[in-house]
Amino acid sequence: KNEVEQSPQNLTAQEGEFITINCSYSVGISALHWLQQHPGGGIVSLFMLSSGKKKHGRLIATINIQEKHSSLHITASHPRDSAVYICAVTPVDSNYQLIWGAGTKLIIKP
Amino acid sequence: GAVVSQHPSWVICKSGTSVKIECRSLDFQATTMFWYRQFPKQSLMLMATSNEGSKATYEQGVEKDKFLINHASLTLSTLTVTSAHPEDSSFYICSAQGGNPYEQYFGPGTRLTVT
Numbered sequence: 097k098n099e100v101e102q103s104p105q106n107l108t109a110q111e112g113e114f115i116t117i118n119c120s121y122s123v124g125i126s127a128l129h130w131l132q133q134h135p136g137g138g139i140v141s142l143f144m145l146s147s148g149k150k151k152h153g154r155l156i157a158t159i160n161i162q163e164k165h166s167s168l169h170i171t172a173s174h175p176r177d178s179a180v181y182i183c184a185v186t187p188v189d190s191n192y193q194l195i196w197g198a199g200t201k202l203i204i205k206p
Numbered sequence: 207g208a209v210v211s212q213h214p215s216w217v218i219c220k221s222g223t224s225v226k227i228e229c230r231s232l233d234f235q236a237t238t239m240f241w242y243r244q245f246p247k248q249s250l251m252l253m254a255t256s257n258e259g260s261k262a263t264y265e266q267g268v269e270k271d272k273f274l275i276n277h278a279s280l281t282l283s284t285l286t287v288t289s290a291h292p293e294d295s296s297f298y299i300c301s302a303q304g305g306n307p308y309e310q311y312f313g314p315g316t317r318l319t320v321t
Binding site: 131137138139140144193196197 | 249311
């Protein structure tokens with residue numbers, strides 16, 4: 097079993113829909129990251145969380161440390177949100193190396 | 207926000223040649239940089255961790271003589287793929303860590319094609 101599990105693997109939705117991507121992990125963590133990778137390949141860091149909730153524009157990330165679970169939400173989704181969204185964690189016993197989820201491929205249709 | 211650049215963004219080279227990829231932190235000092243490679247439709251795989259002024263730490267299965275990493279300054283790390291083979295064709299991404307050790311800033315990646 098992977099230490100970081102994401103669901104769903106693939107998600108196709110219509111423009112305007114509310115999107116939720118989930119991430120569960122099985123190790124103790126110092127931080128959890130949500131990242132976005134567009135088809136061109138470059139990775140953008142969206143959020144780094146250690147507790148609670150963060151919001152940036154139409155993106156919201158939440159984390160429940162007790163349940164070892166995080167969600168990434170996109171409100172009013174748009175085709176330009178189409179990308180792979182990756183959850184990664186920094187384990188407490190690491191030298192800040194990340195453990196990566198497999199990613200969720202999101203396609204937003206106009 | 208913190209910006210990390212990579213150069214070149216893509217490169218095509220012939221088998222047997224060496225290719226150098228640069229990773230720069232543009233507006234912060236990066237004490238640690240990470241090098242990843244990614245095959246199509248797969249997750250990023252950590253290759254090595256480099257700290258300024260010291261030897262890189264390579265992950266198991268990564269040939270240090272093939273993938274030479276030099277972290278010469280707090281803003282520059284380089285990855286040199288020596289004697290490249292077609293199976294080295296991949297997407298290489300670096301990330302840099304600044305003052306907050308839990309934050310990593312990613313470069314845009316370099317696509318290497320070896321013919």
